[in-house]
Amino acid sequence: RERVRTGRNAALESMDADVRARFETLRAWRRERAAEQRVPPYVIFQDKTLLEIALAEPGDLERLAHIPGVGQTKLDRYGAGVLQALGQAAA
Secondary structure, rough: OOOOOOOOHHHHOOOOOOHHHHHHHHHHHHHHHHHHHHHHHHHHHHHHHHHHHHHOOOHHHHHHOOOOOHHHHHHHHHHHHHHHHHHHHHH
């Protein structure tokens, strides 16, 4: 029985390879932070926000701050880590 892809999986499959690589790198980074803090990953950032970050590829905190879902508290707490993860995805 073949499953029809819907939702996130379909969106991932239609993504540009570079965007998908950044998104998966950000998800791995988020998983590590969530494990350290013993919280569900969505508490750190929702998938939708990670996707926006992967698409926008902000190069600095100021650009990251303009992405929906990235408020000042999250920017202060996670901004440097997000930018570092994006740098690793680009490498």
